Amino acid sequence: xxxxxxxxxxxxxxxxxxxxxxxxxxxxxxxxxxxxxxxxxxxxxxxxxxxxxxxxxxxxxxxxxxxxxxxxxxxxxxxxxxxxxxxxxxxxxxxxxxxxxxxxxxxxxxxxx
Amino acid sequence: xxxxxxxxxxxxxxxxxxxxxxxxxxxxxxxxxxxxxxxxxxxxxxxxxxxxxxxxxxxxxxxxxxxxxxxxxxxxxxxxxxxxxxxxxxxxxxxxxxxxxxxxxxxxxxxx
Numbered sequence: 001x002x003x004x005x006x007x008x009x010x011x012x013x014x015x016x017x018x019x020x021x022x023x024x025x026x027x028x029x030x031x032x033x034x035x036x037x038x039x040x041x042x043x044x045x046x047x048x049x050x051x052x053x054x055x056x057x058x059x060x061x062x063x064x065x066x067x068x069x070x071x072x073x074x075x076x077x078x079x080x081x082x083x084x085x086x087x088x089x090x091x092x093x094x095x096x097x098x099x100x101x102x103x104x105x106x107x108x109x110x111x112x113x
Numbered sequence: 114x115x116x117x118x119x120x121x122x123x124x125x126x127x128x129x130x131x132x133x134x135x136x137x138x139x140x141x142x143x144x145x146x147x148x149x150x151x152x153x154x155x156x157x158x159x160x161x162x163x164x165x166x167x168x169x170x171x172x173x174x175x176x177x178x179x180x181x182x183x184x185x186x187x188x189x190x191x192x193x194x195x196x197x198x199x200x201x202x203x204x205x206x207x208x209x210x211x212x213x214x215x216x217x218x219x220x221x222x223x224x225x
Contacts, residue, residue, distance in 0.1 A: 040121075042217035043156075043200070058212065090155055099144045099163065099204040102213065104155035 002027045006091050006105030013085075013112050021076045021108045023091035029103070030096040032074035036060060037088045037107075046089075049074055050096065078110065085112045115139045117216035119201050124222045125191055133186045133219045135201035146202040147175055147186050150218065156200055159186065188221075196223045 004025040013019045025032065034046040045058030049068040063082025068074055074093075078085045091105040116138045125131040137145065144163035148156035162168060162177035162184060174187040186199055201216040 040217070043215045045212055048212065088153070099161070101146070101158045101161065102156075104157070107153070107155050109153070 004093050004103050004105045006108050009106060011108055011110045015112055016080045018080055019078050021089055023074045023105055024072055025093045026072060027093055027103060029093035031094045033092045034076045035090040037090060085110060115214050117201055117203060117214055119216040119219045122220045127191055127193060127223055127225050129191050130189050131191060133199050135184045135216055137182050137203050139203055142179055143204045145177060145184050148200040150198045150200060191223050193223050196221060
């Protein structure tokens with residue numbers, strides 16, 4: 001079945017450590033996105049990519065990094081520079097073109113202690 | 114600028130009808146999405162409106178008025194499982210920008 005997969009669902013890390021969140025899709029979508037969701041703040045865009053080997057900063061990119069070496073994969077690294085990394089992270093993908101439905105992964109809840 | 118407004122919270126009773134409003138201000142218009150998100154889960158697509166009027170999909174309907182910058186999601190015969198957050202989103206108008214503009218979501222509580 002086609003879909004978008006994030007792993008793991010829950011992740012715990014010590015403060016000061018970098019951590020990488022996985023996102024894989026087999027929908028053949030060109031565009032992929034990373035969002036962060038905090039209570040009462042809605043979805044905030046971290047990074048997005050429209051094509052392999054290219055990505056753009058979203059509204060809250062500081063402290064995060066991404067890569068897009070393959071069409072299917074768009075991993076997100078939360079670095080130690082991110083001041084408040086504990087959050088719910090959502091990966092999404094869509095066809096090229098602005099008015100197309102976004103498909104979301106199940107999300108990763110990251111807790112930094 | 115571009116902005117989307119939705120009520121923060123709503124409460125309704127099982128079996129009733131509820132209307133969740135969304136107003137938007139954008140430099141252009143390329144349709145409007147509604148998503149449902151249960152607590153701790155990913156958003157799932159409900160509807161996409163690009164033309165004025167009401168579109169019905171079972172218990173859920175979505176309405177759009179482009180001249181008023183207004184949309185609503187209508188949920189009929191409410192069930193407990195409809196308790197969720199409902200997100201309104203507007204896609205980019207033109208160019209290569211793929212950044213959806215999201216509302217903060219309306220948290221709906223359905224009571225017995």
